[in-house]
Amino acid sequence: MDTDKWFSKILDEPLNELVQKSMDEGQIPIGYSCSYVPDVMLSVDGLFPVRMRATGIAGTEIADNYLSSVICSYTRSLLEFALDGRYDFLRGWVFAASCDHLRRLYDNLEYLKRPGFSRILDVPHKTGNAAISWYTDELKLFAKALTDNFGVDLSAEALAKAIREHNAFNAILREIGEYRCGDKPVMTGTQYHRIVVAASASPKKPLLPILEKILDDLPKRDPLPAYRARLLLVGGHLDDPGYIGIIESQGGLVVGDRLCTGSYPGLQPIPETRDPIEVLAKHYLTKTSCPRMMEAFRERAEDIVTLARDCRADGVVIQILKFCDTWGVEAAAFVSFIREAGIPVLRLERDYRLGSEGQLRTRIQAFIESMGK
């Protein structure tokens, strides 16, 4: 099997073959759109999570009428897809009140197209004890709503099982990721991102054997041909591996990422305890560290610098979705922080839909040349 082609096909449609197969087996797909939604709670027996994407979207004409054209194109694309019936296979969706754009998307969806189950989680903007306690209560209410609506078991035991499976699955993904950042990488950032995004857009159970096979095969692969620079890719929502493909086509190998939809911090293991809800609240609140979390700029910036050093990146590329307020403002501060740490940094703005490829190529070329590579 040509895994690259297979994963590309999986990413082509929200309703991919794995989703369809699980639905045929009686599993219920629930959409979600943000890393603050504890997807593991949607992974108990009977349910499976599908991270909402709008792959291949051609335009957002109808969504623009409602959300306006100054809202982030990811949310506009989701609305367009929803209005186009592309998520009709989902039995419900879960949003997080994580940013103005997602909140307003939820408001518009409540008016325009409401599925059988619809919820928005009230995520605090801090990570202290009061915030964790708040989010714990929020998740308890969420668990009850899921049980009431779908009759699924979200007891401590059921959640503990889901967490164990989630951790095991993510451990394999992390292990695969090691093969893109060694001294002699055997896998590109594009290939790895394709797998990670597919894992969030598909049920995990049927995907697991495929990942295990990849992991077995990776040590046998030849190292990649020479590249010009090692890059760390930073930013929010990026679910199109093609974007990384363009960066890598210019010789900048993406050896690490810090993306909402990437490997770090999303694949970090969840502590396994007897009181999973509180642990989940703490884990999801503290691990994601989106710029929407107040008081944590320095930790986020230091995290990027540490990650860049750990994966021996020559430079950092920050890519943000145009109109994203939180990443937009904070990226300005990241740039100076990372530069002060002596690491070259490039900041790029993009639309959700892949475009302006020529411009992106030129910016990457110039960045790599500016590093003397």
Place this chain on the structure above:
Amino acid sequence: MTTTKPGLSDYLELNKYRAINLMNISRMAAKHGPLNMHRDLKRYPWIWDLLQVNSLLKRLVEGRSGNYRTSVAMVLGGVVEGVIELLEGIFYRSDRLILHEDLLPPEIFRAMGLQPWVPELLGILLPMLVPDTMQKYLDAAESEGVPPDICSLPRATIGMALKNAFPEALAIVSSNMPCDGGMSSYTIIARQMKKPAYWVDIPFDFKNERALDYFAGELKDMIAWLEKNTPGRIDWDRLKDICEKRNAMAELELDIWDMIRHRPAPMAAEAIWMSHLWFFNINPGYDTSIKLFTDLKALTQKNLEANVSAVPHEKYRALLWNPPTLHYIDLMNWAERTYGVSVILDSMSFNRQPFIDTSTPDSMLKSLGNIIMQGPMSRHTRGPAEANYFPDIFHMVKHFDLDMVWVAGHIGCKNTQAMSGVLREKCRDSGVPLLVIDYDLMDSRITPKEGIQEQVGNFMENIMKAKRLD
């Protein structure tokens, strides 16, 4: 309908308030001394813009007469006094100065003996006085990498911090209100000013006891943090006194709101929105604020009893949704004279939780928290829109007998932009004419005042079938 036109007494009234403003400014300068004043004018060049207040006064009272004209002049005069007090805070009480985000409760800071300064304040005041004055700050922020699509208020505030335009403060307190742009701006402001900063978290879904407890806890933690990082100490008796006086202001304001339900309205525009914006957000609980609302109520009452319309020839009554058009603040005055439109109330003033329970410290914190969560900007940018945003608009239309909704569609306000599509459909279904003005809050390069006039004119003439009065 009885209406009035500016007469001799109106001109005398204008000159009286001009003189009062000048006298207050001169007194401040004399007290500070010429050398200190010279130094601070160099340090804070925006003070020059503030000195243009009498030019704003002239623009705001143009064509207005009687008690309405007096009220507008009186409100602006009160703002001048308030600004002078803030400036004197910079001059003489810098050892107690803190910066705080504009929706946090000044009542608490005052009760702690701190001198609050709102960084956003200048971004609100200055464009009213000198329409293009914020452009240099907007450009400074953009040069530093802040995206141009971020709301121009936090963007200009960032620009001011980058240009060292704010006074040195002991500490900074911010929050996640009212929007992501505002919240994020404090990351850069705190980093630039190198001061300790604290953020207060307000829940998204705020209409329940759990949210109230959480937010009151946040306010308690904020007080503890300020006590650790500043010389400020909470004085609960003082807070009680401030809150009780604020309650008195709210009672007076509600009485005025009751009177403006009458058609034609005995009071409108700045007398309503500017009085709320300044005195409830900057000077709540002041004796001078109570006096101002007492006088405003008396003038409104007089007009009501005499059946005098604030706006001569009031033909239409409008709700203004979103902050007023700062760089063209005389829009309301122009619309009054051109089409007989009376802007009765606005989203920045309207609130549903005006009173504070002063029985215990906890009850005060909870009430203050509720005022913030249920208050302008905060309420309309969180909680499901179906529960807060639309019901408030249609309640106001009905309660105040309004003929139309004007949304000041500030391009940077993504919260409002993203609701305009649904609002359009809901207004159409309810038969409420809706105008969305495309513009930027403080950057006249996006839409100059002529562009705003054209949009209003097209709406009034094509949708409302209005004829120009001039």
